[in-house]
Amino acid sequence: MPKVEFLFDFGSPNAYLSHLVVPTIEKRFALRVDYVPILLGGVFKLTNNRSPAETNAGIKNKPQYLRLETERFLRKHMIKTFKWNPFFPVNTLTVMRGAIAAQQIGIFERYVDAIFHHMWAEPKKLDDPDVLRTAMTASGLPVNGLLELLQTPAIKEALMAQTQRAVDRGTFGVPTFFVEGAIFFGKDGLRDVEEEIDRVREKGIGSDGA
């Protein structure tokens, strides 16, 4: 089975929507997708890229089209649990560090589900420390342990290193997927990811020769 990676930041609605579809892919191919937390703000600084919300502001028709694409994606995957976060853009530095901390103490999956939920299903201002604390408590996460651990230099450095490595591999935004060495961008890249897994399984090599 090829190695499949999903690079994400909780602040991206398209990363959340991809997260909801990943289980279907895992089931279909009987594999596990590796979640890789990265800091989107860091990616933007390192690549000189900006968010679609910024670059599409003031352009006629394009934002409407992107909304339409999202509606089509929701319909196609029968997603009922998506609500635009009224506090967007939410600063995700703390929650992304938290993801690394959660990995270290073995509660990564629960943490990822919970934070995505509080960002895009029942959206909250998660860059407000009190709001974050309440949300974590509601989801049964070990709040004090996490908040203490995520402030340690090792965690901070790990997130930055992972972000730098993602950029070194060709990342310029999220969601980004890797199937072995082949990179795919965006929630619509999920279709290509499935095709690529099929190809790699059949031929034992990535389509880009990776």
Add this chain to the structure above:
Amino acid sequence: MPKVEFLFDFGSPNAYLSHLVVPTIEKRFALRVDYVPILLGGVFKLTNNRSPAETNAGIKNKPQYLRLETERFLRKHMIKTFKWNPFFPVNTLTVMRGAIAAQQIGIFERYVDAIFHHMWAEPKKLDDPDVLRTAMTASGLPVNGLLELLQTPAIKEALMAQTQRAVDRGTFGVPTFFVEGAIFFGKDGLRDVEEEIDRVREKGIGSDGA
């Protein structure tokens, strides 16, 4: 059969690549795709949008990813006749007016094939009048007739009206497709176009309720 439209400008490489795939869709569904010439520069002015070449300049990794996507598209559709135009961006005002003129004198298909060929298969500086004249002659097009007709006010106005109408319907770039009222953008939108034709044939109504 649903009405399927393909809005294009010869200056867009992704419009050319879509043009090469349209026959497969026409064959698969036994329908004709209506080609609608519009002026991309006009769309950009009307929507405040800019070309990817401009907006992605200076961004790390993203232009490389877009090139990779093009390579994957060429591989997937086994396209051998694509060469980046070294004179890009080529001003397409004359050749787009020519498309309207070609429609009026009943040589639209031949004209479209020829101009796309001279832009992206054996690329030339088609905004140079001498180069354009030579290319048209080589393709057996009625050069004098076309060049005279395309300068008439009726043709100029028809192109602008078609461009304005495209923007009124939600267009912000090319290639853009409509399946009945549903809009799809980009060469990768072709997959959605096929799914949408399937849906409309089965249910008799567009997925967006169009």
